[in-house]
Amino acid sequence: MPIATKLHVRSKPRAILKPGGNIVPVHEETTRHNKKKTQQGPRKQVAEISESLVVVGSNVCLDLDSTCSSDSSSVKKVNSANGNGNSKMKRNGFKLPVRDAAHVSLPYKGEPPSKTCDWITPNSDPVYTSFHDEEWGVPVIDDDTKLFELLVFSQALAEHTWPTILNHRNIFRKFFENFDPSSIAQFNEKKLLTPKINGNNPLLSEQKVRAIVENAKQLLKVQHEFGSFSHYCWKFVNNKPIKNEFRYGRQISVKTPKSELISKDLMRRGFQCVGPKVVYSFMQVSGLVNNHLLTCFRYQQCNVTMKNEIKTE
Incomplete structure (x- = not known):
């Protein structure tokens, strides 16, 4: 086996x-x-x-x-x-x-920064930023001198920017004698020679200065007829500022039917250099219209300011 x-x-x-x-x-x-x-x-x-x-x-x-x-x-x-x-x-x-x-982002500590209008940026002139935060859009009532100053500044925007005007505000006030209409109405030919700013640039052109002198004369007539230039201006908006609700600066137009109406009435009375665009700039800066953006912290503050002015009248 x-x-x-x-x-x-x-x-x-x-x-x-x-x-x-x-x-x-x-x-x-x-x-x-x-x-x-x-x-x-x-x-x-x-x-x-x-x-x-x-x-x-x-x-x-x-x-x-x-x-x-x-x-x-x-x-x-x-x-x-x-x-x-x-x-x-x-x-x-x-x-x-x-x-x-x-x-993934960390939460923001503390209060968020205050929002302002689109045209105010971190690179804006500090004087212009302060002007926006403290004056622009605040209703000016019963102060004809202040209203006339803002009207002159609105006219000067055709030749200068807001930062330039504000940085030379003292020169404007000195030349126009603190914007007293009675004094400006007495300007003679010698007084029409404006001082120089930024080197050789005149404060305003001679044509603009002559228009402001003529406007001062017509403003005195308005005061006599309506009691004050303030009453004349505010009657166009029924003594209540127009409150727009814009979210973006591009929504704000350069003129409106209301500014065209005021412009026509001013020119009919003999005012010069007061086109619809100039008048609308004047309306915005003097608070006749609140054109601060809804996202700007000044929008509600200017509304409250107007309410307080009405209560004190």
């Missing part, structure tokens, strides 16, 4: 089948297992940081009481490792509570 020979056969590991029935090599399964194991670390870190996120409306911000610095760095590492960040994590069955760590 033949002797059985023992064969030493190297044992082959049990085959692992894919869903389609194909055999998966052992080394591939081991690689997949290790990769899955390494992914659990970042997922755990992201899960921890998600607990420190506070959702406010449509914006997401980090809770200041949590360890923001370490957690935010963990999220950045996860996103850089996964390429697309959230999109790849979603494909792997894990959803982040935020769109991307780069979109």
Whole structure:
């Protein structure tokens, strides 16, 4: 009887089948297992940081009481490792509570900065900014000298900008004798020679100065007829400022039907250089119309100022 020979056969590991029935090599399964194991670390870190996120409306911000610095760095590492960040994590069955760590912003501490009209920027002349914050749009009532000054400034806008006018305000007041209509009406030919500003530039052109002198004479007649220039101006708006509700500076026109009406009446009375655009600038600066933007902090303040003026009358 033949002797059985023992064969030493190297044992082959049990085959692992894919869903389609194909055999998966052992080394591939081991690689997949290790990769899955390494992914659990970042997922755990992201899960921890998600607990420190506070959702406010449509914006997401980090809770200041949590360890923001370490957690935010963990999220950045996860996103850089996964390429697309959230999109790849979603494909792997894990959803982040935020769109991307780069979109996470810290909440604003303290009161937000006051908003102002669009034409006032951080680069605006400080004198112009102060003028906007303190004078522009404030209703001027029973002060003919102030109203005449603002009318002259509105006329001067054809030759200068607001910052230039305001920076030379003292020169204007000195030359026009504090805008007293009685004094200006007595100007002679010698007085019409205006001083120089910015080197060789005259304060105003001779034509403009002559128009202002003539306007002072006509203003005295208006005072005699209506009691004051203030009463004459405010009757056009029924003693109540027009309150526009503009959100953007581009919505403000350069003239309106109301300014055209006032312009025609002034010219009929002998006033010069008082076109609809000049009159509308005068209406805005003197508070006959409130053209501060709705987002500007001065909009409501100017409305309150007018109410207080009415109560004290």
